Amino acid sequence: MDQHLHVFVTVAEKQNFSRAAEALHMTQPAVSQYIRTFEDNIGVRLLERTSKYVRLNKAGEMVYHHAKEIIGLYTRMQNLVDDLANKAGGPLSIGASYTFGEYVLPHIIAKMNEAYPDIRPTVSIGNTAEIADAVKRHQLDVGIVEGHFKDEELLQTEPFAEDDMVVVASPEHPLAASPRRVSMEKLQEQTWILRELGSGTREAADTVFQKYGISPTSVMNISSTQPIKEAVGAGLGISLLSQWAIQKELQYGDLQIIEVSGLPFRRQFSIVTASLFQTKALQVFIELLRNNKELTVFRAD
Template sequence: MDTQSLQAFLAVADCQSFSRAADKLHLTQPAISKRIAVLEEQVGVRLFDRINRRIALTEAGHLLRPRARHILLAVDDSRRALANLSGKVGGRLSMATSHHIGLHRLPPLLRRYTQRHPEVQLGLEFLDSEQAYQGVLDGRLEIAVVTLSPEPHERLDVVPIWVDRMCFVCAADHPLHRAASLTLGELCQHASVLPGPLTFTRTLLRRRFESEGLRLTASMSTNYLETLKMMCRVGLGWSMLPESMISQDLVELDVATPPLYRPLGYLVHHDRTLSNAARCMIEALEQACDLGADYRATFTDQDITP
C-alpha cells in the first residue's frame, strides 16, 4: 500500500471527483484512476461506487479513509523529524491565517521571515479562523494564525499573541450616534451587521448579550470584517469592529457593558512534529507578541479584560 495511491484515494474521496482530484494533485485523470485501481487490488475490495458519473465511498472506503489519512500524517511526521536533524530551515510550510490578521498583523512579520529564511516555500492560505482550526486538526496545516476559539481544544496547543479591543460602532449619521449612552437591550432594537453566526467573534458577542438575558440577531452578516466596515459605514446597521479599524466615517458607541476583547494567536497540533520552518515561524510570532506575560499566563476561554 504505497503513499501515492493513498494520496490519490484521499483526493478523490475529498473532491468526490476523479477529475478534480487529478487537478488537485497535478496529475492526469488516467493516472489517478490507475492509482485507485492499484489500491483496490491491494486491499481486495472496491473503494468507490461509480453511478451516473457520481462518486461515492463504499463501506470499505469509509473505513479506509481515516486510516489512510493517519498513515500519510505519520509518514510526513517522520520526514519532518528526519529533516530537522540537519538543522536546515527549508521545505514547505503549510500555514493559514484569517483575512483580517493577514492584512493587518502579519505583513511585516512575513516580510522579515521570508528574508531570513529564503529556502522556505511558504504555502499560505487565507481561511476563516474556524476552517483553519479544522485544517490543523486534520493535519493538512502545520500552523494557523487566527482568531482564537472561546473554547479550548485538547488536541491543540493554542498561544495568544495579540488582542483586539472590540468596539460597538455605527455610521456618523446613524440615529444611534445621537445617544449619549446605550444598553445592550437598546442595541437589540436596531438593525445590525455582524460576523457570521458560527464565527468565534460572533460567539464572544453573543455570549455577552446572553449574559444579560438578551437574544442577539443580525440583520445581515459576513465573515469579512472589511465588508462589515463598509456595510456599517453606509448606514446598514451598527456593528462591532476591532478598535484599529475605526475610521473617521465611523463612530464608537458608548455602550453600558464591560470592554470586550478577542485574542489572536497561533495554534499547532500538539501530537505533530513541527518542521524547523514552523519552529522559526513560531519564534517570529513570539517576538511580535504585544501581550504581557501575566496576560498569557492567565489566558482562558472567557471574555478577556487585560
C-alpha cells in the first residue's frame, strides 16, 4: 500500500503531526515531507494547519473518505491472500477402504483436527473399487486404497504405507494348537471367511491363494471386517486379515494368529487423487499420512 496514503490518514485522524509521527514510528519532519509530497501529487492542499491543530479542508475530507476505503480494501485483500496462502481450512472429503478407514484413519483425523481445527473433514468408507471410482468422478478429494483397481492409470497414485496380512482363527480352533508352522495345503481344507470381491482384503487373499496354488473348498463371503472377526472368533472358520484390524482381538484373546509358511503377506496402501492441483487442506492431510510414524512407511525406489 502507498505509504503516503497511510501517513495522510494517520495525520487526519490524530489531528497533529507529532502524535501522527509517534504512531507511525517516524520523525515529525519525515511526516511533514510525506504530507507535502502527497498534496503535490493530488494537486491541492488537503490540510488546514495552525499552531494548535491540523484539520481536513473540504478537499481533504473527500480524499480522506476514499483513502479509508482504499486502505480497507487493501487490508481485506491481504487477509484473503494470507488465508489462502497460509491457513488450511474448509471442507475435505476423504474416502478410505474398510481396513484403513475403520482402524487407522480416525487417529489421523484426530491429529489433523488438533493441529488444523478449521479443516472440516467428511469420511466415506467403502471397498477399494468404490473409493477409487468416487475419486475419479471427483466426488472425493482423496482416497486411501489397498491393492489395484480399475482405470488406475487415470489417477495419481502414491504408495505410502505397508500392512501385514496374517491368518487368524479362534483360540479353540484345531490349527491354533499346532506347535509348528501350518502348511498352505492344510489351509486349503479349512472354511475361509473372506471379504467380498472388489475389496483390497479379498484381493490380498486371492493373491495368496494364487501364489501358493491353493483353492479353498469352502468359502463364506462377508462384506465387512468386523462381522468376519466375529465369525472367526465363533469358530466358523479362518480368515486373512490386516494386523491393524485385529489388535484388540489379539489383546483380549478373542483371535489368534496362525503361523503359516510363506506368511505374513505384505500389501501396499496408496493415496489416490484425481487432480494435480491441491487445496491447502488436502496438502495438510496428505503430509499427515506421509509422516505418520505409526504406519510402516513404504517408499518406492
